[in-house]
Amino acid sequence: MNFLSDFAWLIRYLQSAIPIVITLFFVLLGQLQMPLQYLSDIITGFAVISIYYWVMFRPELMPIIFVFFLGIIQDSLSGAPLGLNSLVYLFIHALVYNQRRFIVGKSFWLFWGGFAIVLVLAVFCTWCLASIVRGSYLAPEAAVIGLIMTIIMFPAIVWLLGNTQRRFIGSARFY
Amino acid sequence: MAKRSAKVSIAGMVLPVRLWTQRFAFLGLVLLSLTLMLFSRAEISSVSQVRLAIVDLVTPVIFVFSKPVQAMEGLVSNVERLFFLNQENQNLRESNARLIQWVEEARKLNIENATLRAQLEYVPDKRSQFVTARIVADTGGAFFHSLLINAGARQFVRRGQAVVWQGALIGRIAEVGNRTSRVLLMIDINSHIPVMVESTSDRAILAGNNTSRPVLEFLPDNSPISRGDRIVTSGHGGVYPPGLVVGTVAQATDSTVSVKPFVDWSKLNQAVILDYGLDGILPPPERVPTSALQTEVSSDLKTKQ
Secondary structure (H helix, E strand, O other): OOHHHHOHHHHHHHHHHHHHHHHHHHHHHOOOOOOOOOHHHHHHHHHHHHHHHHHHHOHHHOOHHHHHHHHHHHHHHHOOOOOHHHHHHHHHHHHHHHHHHHHOOOOHHHHHHHHHHHHHHHHHHHHHHHHHHHOOOOOOHHHHHHHHHHHHHHHHHHHHHHHHHHHHHOOOOOO | OHHHHHHHHHHHHHHHHHHHHHHHHHHHHHHHHHHHHHHHHOOOHHHHHHHHHHHHHHHHHHHHHHHHHHHHHHHHHHHHHHHOHHHHHHHHHHHHHHHHHHHHHHHHHHHHHHHHHHHHOOOOOOOEEEEEEEEEEEOOOOOOOEEEEOOOHHHOOOOOOEEEEOOEEEEEEEEEOOOOEEEEEOOOOOOEEEEEEOOOOOEEEEEOOOOOOOEEEOOOOOOOOOOOOEEEEOOOOOOOOOOOEEEEEEEEOOOOEEEEEOOOHHHOOEEEEEEOOOOOOOOOOOOOOOOOOOEEEOHHHHOOO
């Protein structure tokens, strides 16, 4: 028995935490002051890519309770009403979890297109909820620019997440 | 065979229970999110405290993350400066020559002012105290415009205090945690600042609209406002002190007057929180500032240099 096998449980535990840590990293990175306009919005969109990816391929590593808390952290930092992003993230989780059987194992274009639909719906929900909570019409232009840029950046982030999965977590488990 | 059927039956029992648990967990979390949103909207203090506790907890991590970004930004800025070094030197020399003349003028005016004030027994404005803080997070986003700064109740920051940088208004303190505070930016849709046109003293309300150009509301119809007019705080309402520079008129039409803030949002990395001892419409302070940690700021902060 080698030394590492004694810590196999710890290694497995750390491996299973990777998807949550990556998503949290994107949430926190999106709050940083960036030298370029809209960059924060785009990086915040990476968190949605991460949720989409992990719920699609390893849903057991992205439980809804963590998705809820990721939203709470984002709301706390962004000044949004507590619960707004949690609700949107829960919606994304439910949508992707229920539709994943139509996308997993199909072409990348379908995977990408699916994300575009999910993101559009998520941004629309955020905009509606924010407008209702704030009691006025909010200009959606900045959100639309962030949305388009996030969709464009999708393949690069998925490549990163895919490599992370292959290197540290293991192949997808299809249900 | 019997063993196998027992296994199947246990699995058959566990699976629906698991599915129901998941479904209930989902519904429960959705309901919890909606409840939290309603409580946030109602500005219930316990929700705000939870939010600030999370912010206090997470801010050190963001602060660490921000270091490489700041270093990269500094590097790019230094390279940019190298290209314009000669031009910048020339501009600085000209600016310096102009400022030396102004210093002489200011000295004369200062003496004259002091003499006139002594003759009139003038009661001077209350001087402000200030705390300088670093911006740790630009939590803006598309629908909410605020900043997190690394100064909170421990540094005697209080809700409602005006926040400036280089003499120009940024916004006001909206939430105060132990070590961090949230600054509501003047461009946020929830921001309404009593202002006046410096040249005419016409009063208005500067209303944020979630764009980089907030608009003037309730400006008198006959106000002779034009592009380039400076807008300063009027001091009405007792939240912001009078005379803080806000911006210049960017566009003035019959229906809309938009203002370009003096603050360059892209280069904002620090903020000064002013304490004029104004409570205005806000609840009374929870803490009393001590002069040991705060320093008097000269009144020239009111005017943008």
